[in-house]
Amino acid sequence: MNSTIFRTENRPVAPVERFRQPADIIEALLQSIQGGESHARPTLELTPESPFLPFLEIGYALRACLEKPACHDYLLQRLRPHLSVMVGTLPASIQPLGMLPKLAPLPGFRKLEQISDDELHHWLIQEGGLIYGEMQRFELENYFDAVRPHLAPGGIMVDLGSGLGKVVMTAALTLSFSRCIGVELMNYRHRLAQERLVRLLTLTRQGLDALPTPLKPDTPLRLPSGQMVNGRHLLELGARLVFIENDMFKVDVRGASLVFVYSTCFGPLMDALSNKLARELPEGALVTTTTYPIQHPGFQLLETHAPGTLSWTSVMIYRRVGPPMTEPASTARYLHHPDADAWEARARAEIGGG
Ligand SMILES: C[S@@+](CC[C@H](N)C(=O)[O-])C[C@H]1O[C@@H](n2cnc3c(N)ncnc32)[C@H](O)[C@@H]1O
Structure with missing residues (x-):
């Protein structure tokens, strides 16, 4: 079990007013990607061409x-x-x-x-x-603290169901991934992630231009996570971030070293998801899930963090073990079995109350 002491709330932050050092840029960038949870949800488009x-x-x-x-x-x-x-x-x-x-x-x-x-x-x-839901900033800080000891520097991070891109961007800023990729099914969320990426890169450019000493590609840089990288981390941020609009089941994750899934609403998809990940991921790759565990022999559980420790919900860290698996090994296990009569009473009350 990981003995890290986790944060329990966001620490107060002051807006970054001056870019004196690269750490100020990283802080401003992290501040700029908070709050996506409260985004306005447009309705789906009703056209004969809609994929929905x-x-x-x-x-x-x-x-x-x-x-x-x-x-x-x-x-x-x-x-x-x-x-x-x-x-x-x-x-x-x-x-x-x-x-x-x-x-x-x-x-x-x-x-x-x-x-x-x-x-x-x-x-x-x-x-x-x-x-839609996002982890808060302190939860993501806890998360990257927890996965970091299990990861080699560099590597590719993938968020399956990446929403507005907060985890992908936080990953690219927090650790030394060579590439961070988000895959999102809903067009408007993918579009918002891309808009946020443009704003992130504009702010990066403004921060870099404002530094008293220009950042060089080989200048050593200590990240807030403690990891050492160099100036390329910020200079090449745009090349390290990719958002793809697609169904996560149609995107191959073969090269990933960390797959993040905010799976709290993916209970019935967990078996299909574990089979896909066992088929595609190389031995040693990490997968993390929230709320729902992976129950598949191709994954070894490394850590479980109970609700209220790393995050409001449970977070599990797995390592891909064994050879590539072509046969599905896990059968449907829906972990949610509410009492049907109690559900009906609640549903009638909800319908009745409008
Ligand atoms: C709970 S949100 C998490 C967003 C983001 N990963 C985060 O943690 O901030 C789950 C996201 O998965 C997306 N999603 C659901 N099914 C998907 C699928 N089959 N392929 C890609 N994205 C999907 C949803 O549209 C939603 O934006």
Whole structure:
């Protein structure tokens, strides 16, 4: 077990007003990427070309049912068999502030009666996975303190489901990764990550231009994590950061030395995810998850951090062990089995209360 003493809250920080040394630039950059959790969530685009069209169709069918009191019993009856994959009492996206547009459905959109249980099941898994959340700054500082002893300098870091890019950018600033890559499915989040990256690099350039002594590529630099790097860390920051808009299951992570997954809403995806990672990752690579463990013989658990220690939720650190695995080794184990009657009572209260 790691004996690091972890921070329990963000320390107060003063805005950086002058760039006297490279550490001021790094601090200003870290400050600039906080607060993404409260970003405005636009609704999904409702066009026949949308990659989310099947998601929208089923969402519309569920929402239509939610909006009709006569349909509530049927809605609950359809949702009840899938509680193991549901996050929250009722799907967030079908509620008034959810991510489904308010526009009329497209011609041909089916009603809930025409949607199979299997489709509904997969819709609920995807819906849960699209929930957004970020670790706070002190949690990420704790996180990189915890993984650092297990990592060789350099290497490639990947965040599967990278949202607005906070973890990827923090990784590139905090440790000596040669490349940090974020993979995000939702277009608007990917776009926000890219906008944040542009702002980050503009600020880097302003900070470098303002230093009293120009930073040289070979000048030694001590990072806030204690790790020693050189001036290239900041001078080549842009080349070390990449954001990809794609489904994490379609992106190969073969070269990664650390895969970060904020898997708190990925419970039903954990088996598919572990199989993918066991197939692609080289022996020795690290994988970390939140809330849900990896239960797969291709991964050795190195550390478990209980909720309230490193982060508000549990964080697990694994090392990939053994030869490449082509056969899926893990079978579905959904770890979430709420009491169905208690769920129904909560759902009725929520629907009743609007
Ligand atoms: C809880 S957020 C975490 C964001 C970021 N990793 C962080 O910790 O700050 C999970 C992200 O995963 C994304 N996501 C869900 N399913 C995905 C998939 N199949 N492929 C890529 N991204 C996905 C969601 O859109 C969401 O932005």
